[in-house]
Amino acid sequence: MEQRVIDTLRKVFELNGFIGIETRAVEQGSSLLKKGETSKEIYLLSRLQEVGQENDTPVEERLGLHFDLTVPLSRYVVEHSGDLAFPFKRWQIQKVWRGERPQEGRFREFVQADIDVIGAGDLPDHYEVELPLVMVAALERLRAFGLPKATVHANNRKLSEGFYRGLGLTDIEGVLREIDKLDKIGADEVAKLLVEGCGADESQARACLELAELTAADGAELAERFDALCAAHGIATDSEAYALARQGLDTLAMIVDEAARIRPGSVIADLKIARGLDYYTGSVYETFLDGAASLGSVCSGGRYDNLASQGNRKYPGVGLSIGLSRLVSYMLHTAGAHANRVSPACVLVAVWNEADRAASNRIAGELRARGIAADVAPTAAKLGKQIKYADKLGIPYVWFPADAADEQAVDEVKNIVTGEQTPADARSWEPDSVYARQTVAIA
Amino acid sequence: MEQRVIDTLRKVFELNGFIGIETRAVEQGSSLLKKGETSKEIYLLSRLQEVGQENDTPVEERLGLHFDLTVPLSRYVVEHSGDLAFPFKRWQIQKVWRGERPQEGRFREFVQADIDVIGAGDLPDHYEVELPLVMVAALERLRAFGLPKATVHANNRKLSEGFYRGLGLTDIEGVLREIDKLDKIGADEVAKLLVEGCGADESQARACLELAELTAADGAELAERFDALCAAHGIATDSEAYALARQGLDTLAMIVDEAARIRPGSVIADLKIARGLDYYTGSVYETFLDGAASLGSVCSGGRYDNLASQGNRKYPGVGLSIGLSRLVSYMLHTAGAHANRVSPACVLVAVWNEADRAASNRIAGELRARGIAADVAPTAAKLGKQIKYADKLGIPYVWFPADAADEQAVDEVKNIVTGEQTPADARSWEPDSVYARQTVAIA
Structure with missing residues (x-):
């Protein structure tokens, strides 16, 4: 199941010219x-021989497991900058680890599927609409596995920051962190936290929440509503704060308008999207599935201008990440997909007695040489037991080698699903396409 | 490179009916x-929040990274025994970690490719020849990447143990551990260690080394040489020790004879193969590449009867493991294969100016819809610069969209390797098959 999902994503990423690393x-x-906040969730390593002396080494010099694929990418880009063609578009699907206590729906170990594009020095903003659209195309392909339609909700950090500054707030990261909790704890709790922890008064807190309620499907609508909000809260259009917000708004408007043109209904502006992490500097994205709000965002990311640098040279990037394990888990439990502990074999070759195993092996070899996956019965047990083994493994065909003592005899093959049994030659027989096996992996 | 190798192995394993987990x-x-010896190479984990308190928890209750795929398999089989059809044939290709100081040619993190078959209660011995042959078939496929021919060297623990006991030795594990060092430190050093550490006298040590020198390509030759050695060292054919050795010898003779029949030259009996790990109970295998002796064994394994159990039920198994990272590293450095940081894209669509980017995106979309991987130029730079970007990424075709202002104009596509440029339509054009891209992954 997971392997087939990975193969599907990889195909979409490569069709779009992303390089796998x-x-x-x-x-x-x-x-x-x-990288700020998540650092608390790191697993550190110690060699068994060093138990008891781990703390002689400062944490910075110890080794740990990566908790996302963005930190490794930034190291990779700096290390290989001389060999790469920029903008560097890469896909990466790997396990990541978080040193947190496991709770329902969260694993300590999970697979992420990331795409990023990294520029050297600068990075054109058209990637800020192209990357979410590649992810939408990838998620669209997963609808074959029962996944509902996905919609990207986009915002822009500059827009939020400009607005907050226009209100007179200064703890921007604090406000973003609390706004990020909106779906979890609700508006009243967030307002309380903004007042208690971020230096906002009641009216500023309510203004932040009003901004978070703003959504729009096109750029004109977005600009109009945003300007109305600024006017209502006394943010002058000639202020520095408004200029910053406007920069973010223009990018966001470009994103929703371009996306609407290319793939209508795929991306909306949703100004409550904050992303807790502190390294995003422009666009931020979260992605929700129709009818699966409780699942939260299945694909998130944004633009980061300061994650990697080398001397004076910066490597700005845009990237999105699918939380694949949670998505697969959702597909298995909710969307009707299922994992089978079934064999990839299409045929089980029966063995009449151990002395004739070589003949069965030869038949399996002929089938495999033609790309037909085949297994051979483990023992020369009673035929019923061999068929039961095939059935338990989900192998649709059982092959009966001809009786070696009878020169007239020919091989026969039985479809154990339909019961049909026919003469067959291993050098030419083909399975019905419905029963040709797919690659199978257990989650 | 590594991804293509993995895809190749996976295909062979699945053709042979192994289930991926x-x-x-x-x-x-x-x-x-x-699992005895290697336990010293474990990486233990600690959450960042727990730094300083790690040792409040006994090592047994802490978490660690798997150092092979056999220990996880034995846990998996016991956990899922109710759902599995036995014998359970599985393939597994994953990273493993060893908490050792890195040296040349050894990584702390590497990929292993394993196949195992696990029986419930018992396991027929024909798997002891079938599994090494699947690995030989898999390694044979890798010759397309420049790998030399592989030969499996097989031995049997019972044969060695019976012989050592027949000589009067009792520290069997100790002797096996020292014999395992033969290729590294030579016969004289091993003899010394046998005398100093394993209770052998000079003559017993020399007899162990004589056994280790024995090789044979067929069962009859093997039996004859082994019996001659027993006679020379006074091991009676009616002794318990000889009976044990004979049991191992019969299995080993079966393996080399069957393998010779199915795939001549693929498996030889080589009685110096010891395998340091203490969980093998019968057949043991190592695999060497022609002309690459210094690389050591690239694929090792054996039969283990006692690794997993559940109450009174045992789960005997046979398995082999390819050290994939070392193999890929060898292919990259010695066998002439090479990793390219190239794009999977077949076509780079040029952009005349940013206002026309949408037209270029549309062309790329049409190509992708037909399975042709396409990228779009990052900026509307001078054409020479766009072509240089394609060249650096290894993209063979650059697509020139028609001039939108000229109704007569048509798209053209240039093969930047041959220089050929032709009119083209994105809805029907096909690349020359030589220039169709392969899936690419960076090692």
Whole structure:
């Protein structure tokens, strides 16, 4: 199941020209600790021989498991900058680990599927609409596995920051962190936290919540509503704060308008999207599935201008990440997909007695040489037992080798689903396409 | 490169009816510590919040990274025994970690490709020849990537143990561990270690080394040489020790004879193969590449009867494991294969000016809809710069959209390798098959 999902995503990413990379799971503590908040969720490593002396080494010099694929990418880009063609578009599907206590729906180990594009020095903003659209195309392909329609909700950090500053607030990161909790704890709780922790008064807090309620499907509507909100809260259009907000608004308007042209209904502006992480500097995205609000965002990301740098050179990027394990888990439990512990084999070749195993092996070899996956019965048990083994493994055909003592005899093959049995030659027989096996992996 | 190798192995494993599974990287310390020697190479985990208190928890209750795929398999089989059809044939290709100081040619993190078959209660011995042959078939497919021919060297623990006991030795594990060092430190050093550490006298040590020198390509030759050696060292054919050795010899003779019949030259008996790990109970295998002796064994394994159990029920298994990272590293450095940081895209669609980007996107979309991977130029730079970008990414075709102002104009596509440029329509054009891209992944 998961393997088929991965194969599907990889195909879409490569069709769009993204290069696949894989990085080691283990990174230096100093790299992992760079990125604010999530640093608390790191798993650190210690060699068994060092137990008891771990703390002789500062955390920065210890090794830890990567908790996302963005930190490894930023290290990778700096290390290989001389060999890469920029903008560098890469896909990466790997496990990540979070050192948190496991709760329902959250794993300590999960697979993420990321795409990012990294520029050297600068990065054109058209990637801020193209990348979410690649993810929408990828999620669209997963509808074959029962996934509902996905919609990207986009916002822009500059827009939020400009508005908050226009209100007179200064703890921008604090406000974003609390707004990010809106879906979880509700407006009243968020207002309380803004007042208690971020220096807002009641009216400023309510203004922040009004901004978060703003959504729009096109740029003109977005600009109109935003300007109305600024007017209502006394933010002058000639202020520095408004200029910053307007910069974010223009990018966001471009994104929703372009997306509407290319794939209508795929991206909306939703100004409550905040993303808790502090490294985004422009666009931010979350993606929700129709009828699966409780699942939360299945694909998130944004633009980051300061994650990687080398001397004076910056490597700005735009990227999105699918939380694949949660998505697959959702598909298995809710969307009707199912994981089978079934064999990839299409045929089980029966064995009449152990002395004739070589003949059965030869038949299996002929089938495999033609690309037909085949297994051979484990023992020369009673035929009923061999058929039962095939059935339990989900192998649709059982092959009966001809009686070696009878020169007239020919092989026969039985479809154990339909019961049909026919003469067959391993050098030419083909399974019915309905029963040709798919690649199978257990979640 | 590595991704293509993995895809190749997976295909061979599935053709042979092995079921793919994936297990979590993190296992309980108690599971990891079960398996003797290598336990010293475990990476233990600690959450960042717990730094300083790690040692309040006994190692058995802590979490660690798996160091092979056999320990996770034994846990998996016991956990899922009710759902599996036995014998259970599985393939698994995943990263493993060893908490060792990195040296040349050894990584702390590497990918292993394993196949195992696990029986419930018992397991027929024909799997002891079938599994190494599947690995030989898989390695044979990798010759397309420049890998030399592989030969499996097989031995049997019972044969060695019976012989050592016949000589009067009792520290069987100790002797096996020293014999395993033969290729690294030579016969004289091993003899010294056998005398100093394993209770052998000079003559017993020399007899162990004589056994280790024995190789044979067929069962009859093997039996004859082994019996001569027993006679020379006074091991009576009616002794218990000889009976044990003979049991191992018969299995080994079956393996080399069957393998010779199915795939001549693929498996030889080589009595120096010891495998350091203590859980093998019968056949043991190592695999060497022609002309790459210094690389050591690239695919090793054996039969283990006691790795997993549940109450009174045992789950005997046979398995082999390819050290994939070392193999890929060898292919990259020695066998002439190479990793390219190239794009999977077949076509780069040029952009004349940013206002026309939509037209270029539409062309790329049409190509992708027909399965042709396409990228769009990052900026409307000078054409030379766009072509250079394609060249650096290894993209063979650059697509020139027709001039929108000229109704007569048509798109053209240029093969930047041959220089050929032709009119083209994105809804029907096909690349020359030589220039159709392969899936690419960076090692």
